[in-house]
Amino acid sequence: MDTDVLVVGAGPTGMTLANELRVAGVATMLVDKLPQRSELSRAGGVQSRTQEAFDQRGLLEPLLTTGDHPVGSAHFAGIPLPLTRGRHRLPWRSIPQVVIEGFLEQHLAAHDIHVRRDHELVDLAQDENGVTATFANGARVRGRYLVAADGAHSTVRSLLRAEFPGQAGTVTAIAADVRLRCDDQAMTHSWNADGHWAHMFPLGTDPQGRPLRRLAMGGPGRSLPRDVPVTEDEIRNGLRSIFGSRVELLELRYARRITNAARQVAQYRHGRVFLTGDAAHVHLPLGAQGMNTGIQDALNLGWKLGAAVHGWAPDGLLDTYHGERHPVGAAVLRNVQAQSLLMDWEGTRDPSVAAARELFATMAQLRDVQYQLDDMLSGMGIRYPMPGTEDQPLVGLPSPDLRLGPVRLHELLRSGRGILLDPADRFAKVADLWSDRVDRAGQGTDGRPMLIRPDGYVCWAAGPDGPEPALRHWFGEPR
Structure with missing residues (x-):
């Protein structure tokens, strides 16, 4: 090899x-x-x-x-x-x-x-x-x-x-990194009456300290083949049709065409x-x-x-x-x-799409809806299917960032090994059998007993059988 x-x-x-x-x-x-x-x-x-x-x-x-x-x-x-x-x-x-x-x-x-x-x-x-x-x-x-x-x-x-x-791509839009003169520093998603739209958000600064933005832009008549170069005039005309004189292109740093595949x-x-x-x-x-x-x-x-x-x-x-x-x-x-549909990414201005977006925007004012969407988009809501997910609420989820004496849990994970949290010091003998691939954090740690995989996901949390079945399932036979 x-x-x-x-x-x-x-x-x-x-x-x-x-x-x-x-x-x-x-x-x-x-x-x-x-x-x-x-x-x-x-x-x-x-x-x-x-x-x-x-x-x-x-x-x-x-x-x-x-x-x-x-x-x-x-x-x-x-x-x-x-x-x-x-x-x-x-x-x-x-x-x-x-x-x-x-x-x-x-x-x-x-x-x-x-x-x-x-x-x-x-x-x-x-x-x-x-x-x-x-x-x-x-x-x-x-x-x-x-x-x-x-x-x-x-x-x-x-x-x-x-x-x-x-689904194969059916239309294209523009994605570009730009410097703009813009009267609104917040993220913006805007349409005009013809279905042309633009979406932008801050992208940090260039080496001279000038603010950059990521711009996405599309709509009817703007769907060109992916290999057609994006020009400054194309972006200027698009910005003018959507924002009028409120937004002006100062510099185009990079642009490409993206599809909805x-x-x-x-x-x-x-x-x-x-x-x-x-x-x-x-x-x-x-x-x-x-x-x-x-x-x-x-x-x-x-x-x-x-x-x-x-x-x-x-x-x-x-x-x-x-x-x-x-x-x-x-x-x-x-x-x-779903986002593509609600954004009317193709610029259809279909009244049924507008109605669906209006209804969704109203529902999205609810705290629980916002939290659900945030967990989905941020990756924090991922829960992997694992043994124990039926009766151990933490299993399958990213581990909480607990303080373990002088350090925090995420610092212990830097070893790339599994971590067994054992605050009551009950599992020292069991942990020793897997000590070549799992570290144990014993007395002085906070929280409940927990076994955490090297990727930071909980795979056992104070289950009735102790950690040994989970250790075998995820870390193999003891040495």
Whole structure:
């Protein structure tokens, strides 16, 4: 074997996975077909759960020092959700994808993991022991496992001939990073009488300290083929038709056309090959859910591959990646399609759509509705199906950030190992049997007994049988 795990694609998903594998002590090779890292921002926001996961690896604080990353306002289809502000320890922040990629690449390089660029995959073959990948530059790499993080037009997915059902794109809109003269500094979603619309939110500042914005814009007559370049005049005319003289384009930094395609692979696992991020699911970029969902795919898969490589993975552990993440991806596609309808993304100005939006906007004034939508969009409401979810309310959810003596729980998770919270000091003998892969926090800790997986999800919480069944289920047989 040339490596334990070969990761194809060095975007946020691939680099997050490479870091998870590094933490797990797994030899990793990270390749990308581009000759150099893209400078396009693409996604623009990091949700609460993703920030918590970065914090659990000690990455969040240094990431936030890379620039001005303002706190954003939650919305659903452009309908503000003001009651959700401050609900979570880490609020939604505007951090462009290009910043995240640059930060993660430097972090990996500091740990001697360097992206091998100019590696365009052209073939792969797998057997019972590993996967062999062949590249256009003549390189051939063999690893125990291969993970596709190579984007919406995934070569790995094509070579696998993986089923990719869903809705093909029917119309396009513009997504751009711009500097504007604008009399409204808040996030805005606006339409004109003809069905043309624009949506924008803060994107931090450029190196000169000038505010940047992410702009999405579309409507009737604006749906052009994806390969047609976006011009400054096109954006100026669109802004004028929607905002009049209230908004003026000062600088166009980057623009592309996006479609309303919504697809998801039928299986996230194909033998020793796994699909993550946009290689597994594509949809409209609303709420940065594509990037966030991909990063969380990587967080879910990384420790499980580590367990398999180290030989202690229990039967079926790798299959839980599909079982846990496929439903999450499907739910994201559903909420994005609902938002697209309520936004009238195609600009139909259909009275029935307007009526549905008006009714939904009224319902969205209710606190419980806002909280439900916020949990869905932020990733904080994800609950994985696990043994114990029937009678243990915390099981399957992200772990609470408890104080454990002088440290907080998220700091303990930086080891990439499981954590057994044992405040009454009852489970020392049991924990010792798994001490090579699970740490125990005993007396002096707050809260109830709890077992937490390396990805930060609770997998046992004061159940009647003690932690041993959960330890076997998630961490294999004792040493």
